[in-house]
Amino acid sequence: MSILNIMWAGGSAFASVQKVHQQILSHAVCRAPITTWLLQGRSHESEPAVEWNLSSARLKGRHLWKLLMPWMRARFQKALPDDLEVVLLDGVGVARVMLPVLKDLPHVRAVVVFHGATRMRRADQKLFAQLPAAQLTLVAVSQTLAHTIERFLQRPVTVLRSAFDPVAFRAAALSRAQARSRLGLPLEASPVLGAVGRLVGGKGFGCLLDAFSGVSAVHPDARLVIIGEGDARPALEACIAQMGLQDKVSLPGHLPDAATLYRAFDWVAIPSTQEGLGLILQEAVMAGVPVLTSELAVFREQLADAGWYAPSDDAQAWGRLMERAFATSAEGVLEAQSRALAPEQAWKDFSETSQRLFSCR
Template sequence: MAEPRSICFYTPSTDPSGMGAHVLDLIAAFAGTVDVSLMARALPQTQWLLDRARDLGAETVPLPSPRDPRFAPLVTAFLAARPADVFHCHVGTGSENWDGVRLARTAGCPVVVQTQHLPYALSSPRRRQAYFRAIAPVDRLIAVSAGLRRTYERIGVPTESFTTVANGIAPLVHPVPRAEARRVLGLDAHQPVVVTVGRLTHMKAQWQLLDAAPDLVARFPGLAVVLLGDGPLREALVERAASLGVAHAVRFPGHRPDARLLLAAADVFVLPSKCEGMPLAALEAMEAGLPVVATRVVGSEEVVVDGVTGALVPFGRPAELGAALAELLADPALRRRQGAAARRRYLAGFTRDRMAQETAAVYAELLQTAAQPALTGSAR
């Protein structure tokens, strides 16, 4: 199979978050063996992605909005100066602008790939038509979970257009001791601790965890519920915790770049999301050897094995979420057993190396096809 000599990653996202972490893992895996570049929006909330990609050895191209008249000339000029064998676009829900894909195809990139990071959740027929127009230049779509892929198949995307490559993460190189993580968060050494990580948004649905907190605090008086992350719902969640009488037990440390390190403070990890693609936070918790309690939604249900590596509960039922957390908080042996199983599951199927190898296989297959002469005898 053919192998790429150069890969250009691109995301039009204005808030890349977990998608950005995914792109960085691919850059880290490929940099040093092929020429790697990244095009991303030039915004305060995306600068971290450009900076870290540069640190990993990628050439970076800060881009204005696709609506800016400078956008197309910048993309075209870069791809002319540094031709890419593979142009790999990363999008979330399907609402982003795909002009980069169209420009890459026009520039002659042999292979154009697009990874979908979130389930298709748009109901507008106009937006659906726009999505199909946008993916027309794409050679292959990659889904980060099988459940996510099915949401696109339901709107008519052909099955053969997709390859599923489950998310993967690199192991944590320098973990911190439990005591240090708890010190940083202002937690006692022996109190029970539940942690969730994610932006404070409707999609992450942290309200369910807060609604479960009163019963948990009544049963485990020293309990700390830690919501690592920030977002538009922070004030509403703080007010909700106060109205439920659990403000003393709920911590809002805000966004922390060391959030993954601080998982060492947890006894149990919880992810009460309304929807996911394939949650990196849950994979990070598994790598840390934590049992994971999650809602049974797309992505999460492919990560957590109910009763083995944690628990899956229906979305919108805080009492069941609380019961699953209580079972683990009350049983240290169960926590250890399920945490160890979670780490084994991470090692078996959710590593960065596995993700990069499967992504490289997609590139190689498409490059080989692109190199084959057409029936007329001309190259593609």
């Protein structure tokens, strides 16, 4: 028997999704061999995968590619391992490609993991209805996301709130001095606000820059570091130059060791306009750094009244939140957020649910 993990794409932009899948699969009860397929992108040497190198147009059946969908799915079916028992699918995009293949293989169980908000179609209701409950399990990384999917698909959705082993995570984290050295920050710089994520519009980093620009006039020693890469980099760099913040804001790009660097910061900001869960929140709090987040249901689900919130895309509100944070001792805020997040219990729940999902027959 074997397990197949099918991802939409590889690369740094999808690193968090890949991390979640690796964590889930590490809890498979049976010691079946696991193979990963990447429909797009390249795999890392440390995580080898079968690369299909298919375009988005081809995978989505756009234009003339629609005529070749049966042929492409036949290729997928032929490539499936003979002893395949469980397939882990990365979201609705991969489900649209693979469920038509798997519906003719009743002995193969499919687990679809939804990582974030997605545009569901009426055709998706029909697609998911083709597989019986015994063959298809739907999973969402937060209760908020699960409710949304359940309402649309009219099928039960298991909540698997992504989590990390807090003991291992903390052990891997660099000290404050080491992390600041890695990021080129002076040890005495204060306060330092950090942010981590892809440089795209939905992460709210433009709003964060606007807010920080106002606050830096009152706190001239404050620094902002945004770790990540993406299409919005030129626009963000232009804003930094226009605001004269070149000496106060840095964009170090994608850093593979970003999860070890949180202790360089006094606070971590997550100004996203939408999130499926927001792994940055968990990582920061586990590393010992309190967070400032957008007023999103998925963040309240995790932090409740311990969260410090501002409306997304409201630079003035974010500025006020920063001012309040910079004038407050982070220690008490962190203690409350750690109690609310309960990382040890979250890891236990995640482990047990993952084991149930991948208990081989």
